[in-house]
Amino acid sequence: MRERSGTPNFREVGRERNYGRQFESTSCSLETLRGSSALYSAGTMLKGMTRLISRAHKAKHGEQQEGQHYNIPHQDLKTVFPHGLPPRFVMQVKTFNEACLMVRKPALELLHYLKNTNFAHPAVRYILYGEKGTGKTLSLCHVVHFCAKQDWLILHVPDAHRWVKNCRDLLQSTYNKQRLDQPLEASTWLKNFRTSNERFLSQIKVQEKYVWNKRESTEKGSPLGDVVEQGITRVRNATDAVGIVLKELRRQSSCGIFHLLVAVDGVNALWGRTTLKREDKSPIAPEELAFIYNLRKMVKNDWNGGAIVLTLSQTGSLFKPRTAYMPQELLGEEGFNALDPFIPILVSNYNPKEFQSCIQYYLENNWLQHEKAHTEGGMKELLFLSNANPGQLERLCAYL
Amino acid sequence: MAAPSVKAVRGWSGLALGVRGVVLRLPGLTQVRWSRYGPEFQDPQTDKEYYRKPTAQLTEEEKYERELRKTRFIKAAPATKTSSVFEDPVVSKFTNMMMKGGNKVLARHLMTQTLETVKRKQFEKYHAASAKEQATIERNPYTIFHQALKNCEPVIGLVSILKSGRFYQVPVPLADRRRRFLAMKWMITECREKKHRRMLMPEKLSHELLQAFHNQGPVVKRKRDMHKMAEANRALAHYRWW
Numbered sequence: 217m218r219e220r221s222g223t224p225n226f227r228e229v230g231r232e233r234n235y236g237r238q239f240e241s242t243s244c245s246l247e248t249l250r251g252s253s254a255l256y257s258a259g260t261m262l263k264g265m266t267r268l269i270s271r272a273h274k275a276k277h278g279e280q281q282e283g284q285h286y287n288i289p290h291q292d293l294k295t296v297f298p299h300g301l302p303p304r305f306v307m308q309v310k311t312f313n314e315a316c317l318m319v320r321k322p323a324l325e326l327l328h329y330l331k332n333t334n335f336a337h338p339a340v341r342y343i344l345y346g347e348k349g350t351g352k353t354l355s356l357c358h359v360v361h362f363c364a365k366q367d368w369l370i371l372h373v374p375d376a377h378r379w380v381k382n383c384r385d386l387l388q389s390t391y392n393k394q395r396l397d398q399p400l401e402a403s404t405w406l407k408n409f410r411t412s413n414e415r416f417l418s419q420i421k422v423q424e425k426y427v428w429n430k431r432e433s434t435e436k437g438s439p440l441g442d443v444v445e446q447g448i449t450r451v452r453n454a455t456d457a458v459g460i461v462l463k464e465l466r467r468q469s470s471c472g473i474f475h476l477l478v479a480v481d482g483v484n485a486l487w488g489r490t491t492l493k494r495e496d497k498s499p500i501a502p503e504e505l506a507f508i509y510n511l512r513k514m515v516k517n518d519w520n521g522g523a524i525v526l527t528l529s530q531t532g533s534l535f536k537p538r539t540a541y542m543p544q545e546l547l548g549e550e551g552f553n554a555l556d557p558f559i560p561i562l563v564s565n566y567n568p569k570e571f572q573s574c575i576q577y578y579l580e581n582n583w584l585q586h587e588k589a590h591t592e593g594g595m596k597e598l599l600f601l602s603n604a605n606p607g608q609l610e611r612l613c614a615y616l
Numbered sequence: 617m618a619a620p621s622v623k624a625v626r627g628w629s630g631l632a633l634g635v636r637g638v639v640l641r642l643p644g645l646t647q648v649r650w651s652r653y654g655p656e657f658q659d660p661q662t663d664k665e666y667y668r669k670p671t672a673q674l675t676e677e678e679k680y681e682r683e684l685r686k687t688r689f690i691k692a693a694p695a696t697k698t699s700s701v702f703e704d705p706v707v708s709k710f711t712n713m714m715m716k717g718g719n720k721v722l723a724r725h726l727m728t729q730t731l732e733t734v735k736r737k738q739f740e741k742y743h744a745a746s747a748k749e750q751a752t753i754e755r756n757p758y759t760i761f762h763q764a765l766k767n768c769e770p771v772i773g774l775v776s777i778l779k780s781g782r783f784y785q786v787p788v789p790l791a792d793r794r795r796r797f798l799a800m801k802w803m804i805t806e807c808r809e810k811k812h813r814r815m816l817m818p819e820k821l822s823h824e825l826l827q828a829f830h831n832q833g834p835v836v837k838r839k840r841d842m843h844k845m846a847e848a849n850r851a852l853a854h855y856r857w858w
Binding site for chain 1: 664702728729732735753756758827
């Protein structure tokens with residue numbers, strides 16, 4: 217097993233970068249803009265809680281809630297997460313009829329930072345990294361849910377790797393002849409974006425006129441929803457519609473009507489290689505894909521009024537060894553330079569308390585059906601076999 | 617199936633330590649299913665509880681057995697036999713039978729996915745059912761697996777016996793291990809051959825196991841057909857000489 221030191225060594229000695237906090241931890245500016253408190257509204261969210269052993273009260277997400285599970289109501293699941301949850305978690309939600317996330321340290325840390333963001337400063341980039349199966353994607357989902365509850369605008373790209381591999385149709389972009397469009401993926405993404413951010417689409421107005429073709433155009437001052445509709449109905453222009461949405465949001469986030477959260481899972485896909493080829497079998501670099509090009513601009517910290525939360529992922533990555541998990545290894549030289557001042561947050565395996573909590577959760581839901589799984593010996597064996605890795609533990613408990 | 621071949625007599629291993637010597641050869645009989653270990657080799661004991669028992673609690677026979685094991689040779693434990701608390705010999709045997717070309721990784725993966733699929737299907741049924749029915753729904757995939765295979769085991773089998781130039785299907789009692797083997801073989805063959813090509817094995821197997829658990833489905837039908845044939849050929853039972 218690879219030895220992990222406490223402070224990961226990202227660069228050689230020569231470069232000096234300040235990875236400390238780039239913002240003050242004074243009172244958050246949310247209250248001035250939003251009017252509501254910066255915490256969850258407790259009342260309607262609590263389900264009829266008969267099983268209380270490992271459940272957290274949603275109003276308080278503090279240090280003492282670490283290791284406990286909290287419930288996401290079904291309504292929220294449909295609006296906040298039309299895409300973005302890992303597939304095994306979706307299966308678990310379907311089986312248990314409830315979506316329960318464990319409150320863990322990395323997510324708590326991120327929430328603390330987000331609660332104290334200064335929206336006048338440029339957007340801070342947070343990168344969740346860790347070994348395979350430790351819970352980076354679910355921590356990202358936790359943060360996305362929190363921000364959705366706080367009425368931020370969520371720009372969630374569920375898996376950036378899906379855009380650089382296995383794409384069926386690639387069209388030459390109408391906007392720029394050198395770049396390529398991905399109509400199918402762009403239209404599905406726009407549909408999910410519309411589901412999660414309905415209320416903002418009518419409030420935000422476009423600040424430029426966009427001409428789609430000879431007959432259709434979007435006037436200046438029309439709501440952003442029009443651009444999204446155009447992209448969904450005219451699949452050929454979907455990638456351009458996505459580009460316009462990203463540009464407008466970036467421009468208008470500093471005005472203060474909304475807070476923007478950019479959440480990208482598997483951000484190392486933006487700077488890796490692709491497995492896509494043109495008709496003449498020549499390989500395509502990521503920057504030649506219009507979506508990737510626009511997303512790279514989004515992830516730069518030259519705008520303010522929100523935050524950028526990113527996840528590295530080896531699981532879907534192309535041409536990266538299985539043991540690579542550090543930002544330097546997965547992002548490469550180019551990617552690391554592009555993301556350079558960021559706050560790294562390590563997501564590690566369960567500690568004993570979290571492991572017990574996870575097992576308790578499974579036992580409460582009667583998920584561990586094997587007789588021996590309830591015994592001391594069985595739990596010790598589960599700990600040994602999974603090494604407290606959340607992904608492995610979930611797969612083990614699935615068939616026991 | 618031909619009449620079961622008689623196992624040849626075991627060789628004498630007086631000289632070499634445990635390696636078989638020259639086997640006694642009878643004319644017309646070949647030895648099948650033999651092992652390189654001699655009769656004095658003991659099977660490996662992988663049960664942790666056996667070794668954890670304090671010496672005070674052992675009975676006389678157990679103490680004698682322990683002393684005996686100290687003096688005897690012990691066979692090497694196969695790689696699949698572990699001291700895990702979750703180990704199940706029936707599941708291991710079934711996985712081995714599903715394996716093709718030595719690909720145990722794939723066979724085990726299919727087996728675990730089957731158990732998971734069975735569990736998820738039962739959970740769905742449980743959540744959809746009323747409170748009274750919930751007590752009757754079994755959610756443990758292992759009990760379902762064992763019960764399903766038990767329901768598929770035939771009680772009596774048929775054997776081809778050559779008498780006066782013709783082969784007759786004669787009803788014959790089956791040994792336990794033969795019955796378990798037949799149940800597993802029928803289950804696997806049914807899933808492999810009779811289903812749609814694009815359906816994945818865990819899906820097919822879970823469906824068949826659940827049907828067999830409720831005493832329905834094609835495998836249980838095949839068992840019943842075997843019983844009916846045996847009943848029909850009752851008169852030929854005299855052709856059996858063992």
